[in-house]
Amino acid sequence: MADFVRDVMTAGVVAVRPDASLVEAAQLMRAQDIGDVLVADGQRIVGMLTDRDIAVRAVAEGADPLTVSAESVCTPDPVTVAPRDPVAAAVALMRQHAIRRLPVVEDGLPVGVVSLGDLAEAQDPESALADISRAAPDG
Template identity: 85%
Template sequence: MAEFVKDVMTPGVVAVRPDASLVEAAQLMRAQNIGDVVVADGQQVVGVLTDRDITVRAVAEGVDPLTVSARTVCTPDPVTVAPHDPVSAAVELMRAHAVRRLPVVENGLPVGMVSLGDLAEAQDPDSVMADISRAEPDVRGGA
């Protein structure tokens, strides 16, 4: 069983500038087959933007995703973990803050992301959540 966040996280960070449009962020998510990006001002994490944020906080409100920035819609000042934090600390943070993803930050710099699915795969590889997390994404592009 994995002991540290570094053992379960997805290394590397996909990031957008705070002034990036939601369309830019969504296109990056599609290109990378991911559901979230870090919003970074230089090297500092200032937020996390998810596909759900774009849908619920912007599109459903009728705003123009070409003119609305990532900073406007993201979750600001996200809770983070360090690579050498115990996996149990990530679990507790997710539980306490009701979040599904945590940026992994080392010396102030984003180095990865840990998701609920990552934790499920590490903690209970036979669970339904782990099976779903291992599945290839549906990239058909249609409904």
Template identity: 80%
Template sequence: MTPGVVAVRPDASLVEAARLMRSQDIGDVVVADGQEVVGVLTDRDITIRAVADGIDPSTVSARSVCTPDPVTVAPGDPVTQAAALMRAHAVRRLPVVEDGLPVGMVSLGDLAADRDPGSALADISRATPDPEPGADPRDLL
């Protein structure tokens, strides 16, 4: 699991969510209404469900394009259960929820790193992200 959760309110615009994803270097956020997880919003959701249809992302809420009522796991659930849920529901990420509060996220990359640390997916998941466009590559050294 990747500890910590980045969340947005259901009424947050897709622009707000995308900027948060960029600043945190992540591809998904939990959509939470108070202490309740109501959805998961991915960069792909924003692209496919809004931008590709010509919808202005500054006028669309996270709730309207997120995957609602996501399947979740608890911190103590076995890795095999997370893998089975991902397979059964065809999802790449699962929020980790404890006492109703999101505490982390499990991704396919997390599973690969745990179950097959030498796999290409595990290597990619552990890799340092690409620099921002225009960034000086020497700053990464």
């Protein structure tokens, strides 16, 4: 069983500028086969943008995804963890804040993301969530 966030996180960061359009962010998510990107101004994390944010906070409201910025729809100032933090701390933060993903930050720089799927694969590899997390995407 993994003890630290670094043991379960998905390393690497995919980010967009705060002024990137939602179309740009969605195309990056599709190309990388991911459901979230960090919104970053240089090395500083401004927010986290998910595919659900785009759908619920913009498209469902009738906003034009070509003109709406990532920063205007993202969750600002996301809760973060460090690679050396215990996995239990990440789980507690996810529960406390009712979130599915946490950016992993080391020395002020984003280095990865830990998701519920990452935790499921590490903690309970036979669970349905772990199976879903490992599955290849549709289409």
